[in-house]
Amino acid sequence: MKAKVFVTFKEGILDPQGKAVQHSLETIGFGEVLNVRQGKLFEVALDDGLTKDDAKKKVTEMAEKLLANPVMENFEVVIE
Amino acid sequence: MKAKVFVTFKEGILDPQGKAVQHSLETIGFGEVLNVRQGKLFEVALDDGLTKDDAKKKVTEMAEKLLANPVMENFEVVIE
Numbered sequence: 108m109k110a111k112v113f114v115t116f117k118e119g120i121l122d123p124q125g126k127a128v129q130h131s132l133e134t135i136g137f138g139e140v141l142n143v144r145q146g147k148l149f150e151v152a153l154d155d156g157l158t159k160d161d162a163k164k165k166v167t168e169m170a171e172k173l174l175a176n177p178v179m180e181n182f183e184v185v186i187e
Numbered sequence: 188m189k190a191k192v193f194v195t196f197k198e199g200i201l202d203p204q205g206k207a208v209q210h211s212l213e214t215i216g217f218g219e220v221l222n223v224r225q226g227k228l229f230e231v232a233l234d235d236g237l238t239k240d241d242a243k244k245k246v247t248e249m250a251e252k253l254l255a256n257p258v259m260e261n262f263e264v265v266i267e
Contacts, residue, residue, distance in 0.1 A: 113228055114228075115228065115230065125229075125230075128229065128253070128254070131253055132231075132249055132253060135252060135253065137245065137248075137249055139233050139234040139236075139237060139245060140231060140232070140233060140234075140249075141232040141233060141234060142231075142232040143229060143230070143231050143232070144229070144230040145227065145228070145229055145230075146227070146228035146229075146230065147225065147226070147227065147228060148193055148194075148195065148225070148226035148227060148228045149205075149208065149223060149224070149225055149226075150195065150205075150223065150224040150225075150226065151212075151220060151222075151223050152220070152221040152222040152223070153219050153220060153221060154219040154220075154221060156219075157219060165217065165219060168217075169212055169217055169220075172215060173208070173211055173212060173215065174208070
């Protein structure tokens, strides 16, 4: 079973990496870009013995404990 | 208009960051984890004057030119 975890900064948290990408895109001619935020993506392969519900619970726990920083980041878990 | 770009390493490309996360998850008790791959996520806010098709084309161009390294990485563009 595969899970994806999307980790993004919370609203209001500065994202200098995203800003750098935004400026680079503008510099090479993409004037239609208004804003860029950069986040992280984790693809987690899990033991097939888990049910979908158990997988979702486990991966949510992984995100809370290790993959995301709950003070600054939001996360979303998708089981595939 | 908002676009998301998901950038992941191609199959066969080593991902030491993903491996480090995998080992950390195992260390804190998540034995059901078989593999972890880490990727990047870009949220791009675009001028509302663009059509969905134009936005997809533009953002694909951004990914090819700057957001992803086509030698080592795959990307997927989603327009929201």
